[in-house]
Amino acid sequence: MKKSGPPGTYEIIWETVRLIPRGRVASYGQVAVEAGLPGQARLVGYALHALPPSSGVPWHRVINSQGKISFPPGSPAYSRQRLLLQREGIVLEDGKIDMKRYGWLRKMHIR
DNA sequence: AACGTGACAAGGC
DNA sequence: AGCCTTGCCACGT
Numbered sequence: 215m216k217k218s219g220p221p222g223t224y225e226i227i228w229e230t231v232r233l234i235p236r237g238r239v240a241s242y243g244q245v246a247v248e249a250g251l252p253g254q255a256r257l258v259g260y261a262l263h264a265l266p267p268s269s270g271v272p273w274h275r276v277i278n279s280q281g282k283i284s285f286p287p288g289s290p291a292y293s294r295q296r297l298l299l300q301r302e303g304i305v306l307e308d309g310k311i312d313m314k315r316y317g318w319l320r321k322m323h324i325r
Numbered sequence: 326a327a328c329g330t331g332a333c334a335a336g337g338c
Numbered sequence: 339a340g341c342c343t344t345g346c347c348a349c350g351t
Binding site: 255284 | 331332333334335
Binding site for chain 1: 347
Protein backbone atom coordinates (compact mmCIF):
# COMPACT_ATOMS: atom_id res chain seq x y z
CA MET A 215 0.00 0.00 0.00
CA LYS A 216 0.98 3.57 -0.36
CA LYS A 217 4.36 4.77 -1.36
CA SER A 218 5.37 4.52 -4.95
CA GLY A 219 7.32 1.32 -4.66
CA PRO A 220 10.43 0.74 -6.70
CA PRO A 221 10.31 2.32 -10.15
CA GLY A 222 7.76 0.16 -11.80
CA THR A 223 7.99 -3.25 -10.23
CA TYR A 224 4.42 -3.17 -9.05
CA GLU A 225 3.21 -1.43 -12.17
CA ILE A 226 4.74 -4.12 -14.33
CA ILE A 227 2.98 -6.79 -12.32
CA TRP A 228 -0.31 -4.96 -12.38
CA GLU A 229 -0.13 -4.48 -16.12
CA THR A 230 0.55 -8.17 -16.55
CA VAL A 231 -2.46 -9.08 -14.46
CA ARG A 232 -4.56 -6.80 -16.65
CA LEU A 233 -3.70 -9.08 -19.56
CA ILE A 234 -5.52 -12.03 -18.05
CA PRO A 235 -8.74 -12.37 -20.09
CA ARG A 236 -12.13 -12.45 -18.44
CA GLY A 237 -13.07 -16.01 -17.57
CA ARG A 238 -9.45 -17.12 -17.26
CA VAL A 239 -7.03 -17.41 -14.37
CA ALA A 240 -3.27 -17.46 -13.88
CA SER A 241 -1.03 -18.50 -11.00
CA TYR A 242 1.17 -16.06 -9.11
CA GLY A 243 4.16 -17.84 -10.55
CA GLN A 244 3.00 -17.51 -14.11
CA VAL A 245 2.22 -13.84 -13.68
CA ALA A 246 5.76 -13.40 -12.41
CA VAL A 247 7.18 -15.12 -15.47
CA GLU A 248 5.02 -13.14 -17.88
CA ALA A 249 6.07 -9.97 -16.09
CA GLY A 250 9.70 -10.83 -16.62
CA LEU A 251 10.25 -11.63 -12.95
CA PRO A 252 10.68 -15.41 -12.92
CA GLY A 253 10.78 -16.98 -9.51
CA GLN A 254 9.19 -14.03 -7.82
CA ALA A 255 5.67 -15.32 -7.33
CA ARG A 256 5.73 -14.03 -3.81
CA LEU A 257 6.35 -10.54 -5.05
CA VAL A 258 3.24 -10.81 -7.20
CA GLY A 259 1.17 -11.54 -4.13
CA TYR A 260 2.74 -8.58 -2.39
CA ALA A 261 2.02 -6.32 -5.35
CA LEU A 262 -1.61 -7.36 -5.47
CA HIS A 263 -1.91 -6.74 -1.77
CA ALA A 264 -0.63 -3.23 -2.39
CA LEU A 265 -3.13 -2.74 -5.19
CA PRO A 266 -5.19 0.44 -4.70
CA PRO A 267 -8.98 0.02 -4.65
CA SER A 268 -10.89 0.54 -7.87
CA SER A 269 -7.76 0.05 -9.91
CA GLY A 270 -9.54 -2.02 -12.47
CA VAL A 271 -6.90 -4.71 -12.18
CA PRO A 272 -8.52 -8.18 -12.21
CA TRP A 273 -6.65 -9.40 -9.13
CA HIS A 274 -9.23 -12.13 -8.56
CA ARG A 275 -7.99 -13.98 -11.65
CA VAL A 276 -4.75 -14.77 -9.87
CA ILE A 277 -4.70 -17.96 -7.84
CA ASN A 278 -1.96 -20.22 -6.49
CA SER A 279 -0.24 -23.09 -8.25
CA GLN A 280 -2.51 -25.57 -6.55
CA GLY A 281 -5.47 -24.09 -8.36
CA LYS A 282 -6.82 -22.67 -5.14
CA ILE A 283 -7.67 -19.23 -3.84
CA SER A 284 -4.82 -18.08 -1.64
CA PHE A 285 -7.00 -16.80 1.17
CA PRO A 286 -8.20 -18.73 4.18
CA PRO A 287 -11.34 -20.64 3.16
CA GLY A 288 -14.34 -18.96 4.70
CA SER A 289 -12.66 -15.60 5.08
CA PRO A 290 -14.35 -12.49 3.63
CA ALA A 291 -11.57 -12.12 1.11
CA TYR A 292 -12.01 -15.73 0.03
CA SER A 293 -15.74 -15.29 -0.51
CA ARG A 294 -15.13 -12.05 -2.36
CA GLN A 295 -12.74 -13.62 -4.81
CA ARG A 296 -14.90 -16.68 -5.28
CA LEU A 297 -17.88 -14.49 -6.11
CA LEU A 298 -15.95 -12.46 -8.66
CA LEU A 299 -14.73 -15.66 -10.30
CA GLN A 300 -18.20 -17.17 -10.40
CA ARG A 301 -19.47 -14.01 -12.06
CA GLU A 302 -17.06 -14.80 -14.88
CA GLY A 303 -18.22 -18.35 -15.16
CA ILE A 304 -15.32 -19.84 -13.26
CA VAL A 305 -16.53 -22.51 -10.91
CA LEU A 306 -14.60 -24.04 -8.05
CA GLU A 307 -14.88 -27.78 -7.68
CA ASP A 308 -13.85 -29.01 -4.26
CA GLY A 309 -12.30 -25.63 -3.62
CA LYS A 310 -10.14 -25.90 -6.69
CA ILE A 311 -10.16 -24.41 -10.15
CA ASP A 312 -9.51 -26.56 -13.19
CA MET A 313 -6.38 -24.98 -14.63
CA LYS A 314 -6.71 -27.04 -17.79
CA ARG A 315 -10.02 -25.44 -18.48
CA TYR A 316 -9.59 -21.92 -17.15
CA GLY A 317 -5.83 -21.48 -17.24
CA TRP A 318 -4.49 -18.46 -19.08
CA LEU A 319 -2.24 -19.53 -22.00
CA ARG A 320 -2.30 -22.99 -20.53
CA LYS A 321 1.46 -22.86 -20.03
CA MET A 322 0.94 -23.72 -16.44
CA HIS A 323 0.49 -27.08 -14.88
CA ILE A 324 3.42 -28.61 -16.66
CA ARG A 325 4.54 -31.89 -15.26
C1' DA B 326 20.46 -0.95 8.73
C1' DA B 327 18.96 -5.51 10.38
C1' DC B 328 14.97 -8.59 10.94
C1' DG B 329 10.65 -10.71 10.42
C1' DT B 330 6.74 -11.14 7.41
C1' DG B 331 3.91 -12.39 3.35
C1' DA B 332 -2.67 -12.96 -1.51
C1' DC B 333 3.95 -17.99 -3.54
C1' DA B 334 6.40 -22.22 -5.28
C1' DA B 335 9.02 -26.36 -5.49
C1' DG B 336 11.23 -30.10 -3.35
C1' DG B 337 11.82 -33.55 0.61
C1' DC B 338 9.82 -36.62 3.98
C1' DA C 339 -2.23 -35.68 0.67
C1' DG C 340 -0.03 -32.92 4.46
C1' DC C 341 3.75 -30.62 6.75
C1' DC C 342 8.40 -28.52 6.81
C1' DT C 343 12.34 -26.10 4.61
C1' DT C 344 14.49 -23.14 1.33
C1' DG C 345 14.59 -19.58 -2.23
C1' DC C 346 12.85 -14.83 -3.47
C1' DC C 347 12.50 -9.85 -2.61
C1' DA C 348 10.07 -5.49 -1.21
C1' DC C 349 8.11 -3.58 3.15
C1' DG C 350 7.14 -1.98 7.86
C1' DT C 351 9.16 -1.86 12.29
